[in-house]
Amino acid sequence: xxxxxxxxxxxxxxxxxxxxxxxxxxxxxxxxxxxxxxxxxxxxxxxxxxxxxxxxxxxxxxxxxxxxxxxxxxxxxxxxxxxxxxxxxxxxxxxxxxxxxxxxxxxxxxxxxxxxxxxxxxxxxxxxxxxxxxxxxxxxxxxxxxxxxxxxxxxxxxxxxxxxxxxxxxxxxxxxxxxxxxxxxxxxxxxxxxxxxxxxxxxxxxxxxxxxxxxxxxxxxxxxxxxxxxxxxxxxxxxxxxxxxxxxxxxxxxxxxxxxxxxxxxxxxxxxxxxxxxxxxxxxxxxxxxxxxxxxxxxxxxxxxxxxxxxxxxxxxxxxxxxxxxxxxxxxxxxxxxxxxxxxxxxxxxxxxxxxxxxxxxxxxxxxxxxxxxxxxxx
Ligand SMILES: [Zn+2]
Ligand SMILES: [Zn+2]
Numbered sequence: 562x563x564x565x566x567x568x569x570x571x572x573x574x575x576x577x578x579x580x581x582x583x584x585x586x587x588x589x590x591x592x593x594x595x596x597x598x599x600x601x602x603x604x605x606x607x608x609x610x611x612x613x614x615x616x617x618x619x620x621x622x623x624x625x626x627x628x629x630x631x632x633x634x635x636x637x638x639x640x641x642x643x644x645x646x647x648x649x650x651x652x653x654x655x656x657x658x659x660x661x662x663x664x665x666x667x668x669x670x671x672x673x674x675x676x677x678x679x680x681x682x683x684x685x686x687x688x689x690x691x692x693x694x695x696x697x698x699x700x701x702x703x704x705x706x707x708x709x710x711x712x713x714x715x716x717x718x719x720x721x722x723x724x725x726x727x728x729x730x731x732x733x734x735x736x737x738x739x740x741x742x743x744x745x746x747x748x749x750x751x752x753x754x755x756x757x758x759x760x761x762x763x764x765x766x767x768x769x770x771x772x773x774x775x776x777x778x779x780x781x782x783x784x785x786x787x788x789x790x791x792x793x794x795x796x797x798x799x800x801x802x803x804x805x806x807x808x809x810x811x812x813x814x815x816x817x818x819x820x821x822x823x824x825x826x827x828x829x830x831x832x833x834x835x836x837x838x839x840x841x842x843x844x845x846x847x848x849x850x851x852x853x854x855x856x857x858x859x860x861x862x863x864x865x866x867x868x869x870x871x872x873x874x875x876x877x878x879x880x881x882x883x884x885x886x887x888x889x890x891x892x893x894x895x896x897x898x899x900x901x902x903x904x905x906x907x908x909x910x911x912x913x914x915x916x917x918x919x920x921x922x923x924x925x926x927x928x929x930x931x932x933x934x935x936x937x938x939x940x
Contacts, residue, residue, distance in 0.1 A: 684863075
């Protein structure tokens with residue numbers, strides 16, 4: 562089969578690989594019909610994530626058709642059109658039984674630190690991902706769901722991570738009616754978080770980024786106020802001025818490890834790799850939220866420490882909430898919003914590339930060329 566393959570930082574290509582086989586009775590093999598590149602795939606592409614091995618296939622956002630199932634699979638049959646959450650999880654361990662699917666204890670030798678994620682380095686379990694013609698899906702009775710007939714392919718694809726993660730980011734914010742919500746990052750997750758904040762009763766939603774074309778999408782898709790942080794000496798001071806001097810009630814970090822906006826953080830994190838990520842957006846969140854407010858973190862950070870303003874969070878009495886999204890927990894409510902027409906997730910898809918052009922797709926997305934917000938790969 563043809564598969565996207567990692568060759569080293571900033572180098573990916575399409576190669577021939579063996580079609581994956583059933584390795585366990587509860588495996589399924591999925592023929593991928595659509596995959597997406599995630600902003601977090603760029604952390605892998607840039608060589609930011611430990612133990613990203615040459616030869617592996619990325620892709621934790623994919624949908625497809627069931628090709629083959631193992632002998633114990635009961636919920637799926639060959640021919641089913643399915644969506645697969647980015648989390649690999651067992652469904653029955655201490656954590657899964659409490660709905661913490663992203664913290665499953667059975668799917669990663671590294672499980673005390675992080676759960677299992679398709680195509681996201683051996684730090685996250687070493688599973689090959691879905692930017693390929695076929696992918697092996699373990700615990701096939703647990704993660705995948707048959708896509709409802711009325712749901713379009715690209716809408717389903719967005720539910721496998723970006724939309725679920727954005728929605729989860731807003732949920733973690735514990736928004737109450739009338740709250741002012743600031744979202745750092747106008748990528749897919751930030752756009753969906755901003756949109757979701759309205760569903761939860763926000764009174765104001767403000768999206769902060771530096772890319773004008775993405776801020777335009779925040780206005781048109783998420784109906785948010787926007788702030789371009791490059792226009793201010795100190796974006797936190799600006800945000801406080803627009804929020805009665807107190808700060809926002811809730812701030813969501815939808816940026817994660819490769820935030821711009823602070824030279825020293827950028828060098829120590831992305832160049833020297835002395836941090837698990839450059840927490841510029843997170844520190845702005847801690848500074849920009851009001852005392853007693855909530856900071857929600859759904860941007861991706863690597864396993865080692867980052868220089869976060871923890872003392873300020875303590876002294877302001879903040880609530881810090883964060884996790885990788887337990888994707889399938891979000892689906893019932895997201896399906897309602899999509900079916901009711903409150904939300905069309907595919908509105909943020911800007912690019913569609915054939916699998917053969919995956920290197921071009923990574924380059925365009927990474928370099929933020931051509932107004933790229935969300936690229937989709939068609940095997
Ligand atoms: Zn993703
Ligand atoms: Zn589990």
